[in-house]
Amino acid sequence: MTAPTRDHSKSIRIHVHLRGADVALMPSMGPAEIWYFIAHSDLPPENELPTWCVRVTPLSAVRRIFATRAHTIEIPEPLWARFLPTGLTLMVAARIARLTSGRPVRTVFYALENNEPDRALFGDSPVPAPLRRTFVRILGLVESFLVDRVAFGTPAAQRTYESMGTLQIKESLVITELPARPTAAQDDQPGNHNNGQALFVGGLERRKGVGPLMQAWADVERIRSDARITIIGSGPLANEVARWVDAKPSTRRYLGQVPHAELADHYRSADVLIAPSVRDGRWREQVGLQLRESLRQGLTLVVTDETGLADWLAQNGHHVLSLENLTVSLPKAILSALANPIPRATVRSSLPREDGRVAADKWLHG
Numbered sequence: 001m002t003a004p005t006r007d008h009s010k011s012i013r014i015h016v017h018l019r020g021a022d023v024a025l026m027p028s029m030g031p032a033e034i035w036y037f038i039a040h041s042d043l044p045p046e047n048e049l050p051t052w053c054v055r056v057t058p059l060s061a062v063r064r065i066f067a068t069r070a071h072t073i074e075i076p077e078p079l080w081a082r083f084l085p086t087g088l089t090l091m092v093a094a095r096i097a098r099l100t101s102g103r104p105v106r107t108v109f110y111a112l113e114n115n116e117p118d119r120a121l122f123g124d125s126p127v128p129a130p131l132r133r134t135f136v137r138i139l140g141l142v143e144s145f146l147v148d149r150v151a152f153g154t155p156a157a158q159r160t161y162e163s164m165g166t167l168q169i170k171e172s173l174v175i176t177e178l179p180a181r182p183t184a185a186q187d188d189q190p191g192n193h194n195n196g197q198a199l200f201v202g203g204l205e206r207r208k209g210v211g212p213l214m215q216a217w218a219d220v221e222r223i224r225s226d227a228r229i230t231i232i233g234s235g236p237l238a239n240e241v242a243r244w245v246d247a248k249p250s251t252r253r254y255l256g257q258v259p260h261a262e263l264a265d266h267y268r269s270a271d272v273l274i275a276p277s278v279r280d281g282r283w284r285e286q287v288g289l290q291l292r293e294s295l296r297q298g299l300t301l302v303v304t305d306e307t308g309l310a311d312w313l314a315q316n317g318h319h320v321l322s323l324e325n326l327t328v329s330l331p332k333a334i335l336s337a338l339a340n341p342i343p344r345a346t347v348r349s350s351l352p353r354e355d356g357r358v359a360a361d362k363w364l365h366g
Contacts, residue, residue: 009033011365013074014061014090016083018043018053020260021289026050029361033070035061037086042260058086065093072106072365078143079113079120079160081282091146108149108364110357112177112286114156114308115279117164123281140166151360153177153287154308175360176312177287179296181351196227196338199270199299201263201290204235207283209276209304211237212326214244216276219331220338221251227338229274230266232258267297271341274302276330278323295351298344300337302330316350317342 011032015022018036020043026034034053039046046055056064065073073094078087091107098105113120118132121139149171152158158174161167198217202208210231220227231241234257245252258266267273273294277285285307294301301318303310304326314320319333352359 009068010070011072011074012064012068012070013361014056014076016076016080019289020044021293023049023053024260025355025357028355028358030365032074032365033068035064037061041257058089061086061090062093065090066097068097069103071104072108074364075107075109075147077109077111077113078139078147079111079115079117081121081123084121088142088146091143095146106148107146108151109147110151110153110360110364111157111161112153112308113284114154114160114286115282115284117160120160120282120284123283136164137166140164140168144168149364151175151364153356153360155311156308157286173360173363175356175363176309176352177292177356177360178309178312178351179292180353180355180358181348182296195271196224197270198227198229198272198274198334198338199232199266199294200229200274201232201266201293202275202288204231204233204237204241206237207278207280207285208233208235209278210241212276212278212330213274214241215327216330216334217252220334221248223331223335224338225251227251229253230255230270232256232263232266263293264297267294267299271300272302272334272337273299274334275307276302276304276321276326277306278304279306295347298342298347300341300347302333302337317346 011030013032013034015034015036017038017040018034019040023043035056036053037056039055075087075090076083078084080087094105094107117136121136122132144167147169150169152172152174154176155174200210200213204210217229228251230253232255241254245254273290275288275290287308291301291303291307291309301313303313303318304321304323310320319337321329321333
């Protein structure tokens with residue numbers, strides 16, 4: 001029997017950057033047209049994407065909003081500073097389309113931002129604090145009229161948006177963005193290696209903490225000679241990372257950018273993921289794709305308290321570090337995690353039965 005065709009015309013999800021992980025999650029989420037502005041480097045060629053994935057410009061997205069018959073339009077979250085003008089334009093267009101068509105078009109967004117609102121919008125710019133606060137309050141008032149429903153991916157994100165002071169959302173819900181625990185059939189690696197293997201996956205840039213990682217790992221090597229680290233990613237510090245690895249290739253490995261489909265093998269070969277992100281201007285770690293994927297594979301995480309998942313990770317036995325005195329605490333935490341990783345089965349059993357992003361999508365578009 002032929003499976004029924006999913007109707008993707010009833011909902012729209014708008015992505016600023018469409019990533020391979022987004023595409024991989026789509027079959028689990030409700031049917032929707034996917035509009036995206038930028039294709040991430042880990043995506044397959046555009047002609048291999050599903051037909052309901054459409055690359056748009058701000059102008060073509062506005063035109064599509066007035067032409068679509070979708071009942072829900074998911075806009076990227078408004079505290080994304082670089083996208084804010086476009087995001088507001090799309091929200092206004094959706095409201096006008098609702099008023100002129102008479103159709104109950106609902107505007108929603110999924111929120112992960114956990115920086116202070118004024119810092120998320122202005123970063124280190126010299127805009128005076130009173131102007132920052134005034135802008136944030138006005139933005140909250142405007143969005144209160146343009147948004148119907150918000151799903152917060154972390155409690156930290158909820159606190160961020162509540163701190164705007166003037167934002168009043170008609171419906172909201174917190175659903176922590178955790179991966180679903182693997183099924184018995186998927187759980188093909190029940191035990192820990194406990195062989196000193198650590199992993200870093202992410203952008204090779206200051207904000208992802210690769211600098212503190214390299215400094216800490218040199219201390220780890222002096223105490224545990226069998227410790228090994230694999231670094232995966234690309235970015236402005238790639239040459240520095242390559243030189244650092246070349247200085248001691250017996251304990252360090254750098255693989256560059258790895259296709260998303262191949263990452264699972266690297267997660268399975270390690271026991272510990274290190275992700276010591278630091279705040280940088282407007283940016284603060286939200287959840288981190290590598291954190292989600294590591295948890296699903298049962299890894300023990302060593303992170304800073306910058307991630308929006310910090311509260312949950314600390315409550316479930318992972319290593320969550322303050323940025324204060326990180327040079328001392330990071331090598332100690334890595335050594336502790338390598339010596340006593342949380343059993344993979346324990347990590348996996350702490351995860352929800354349904355992926356948090358999928359559950360949020362059902363609620364947003366339901």
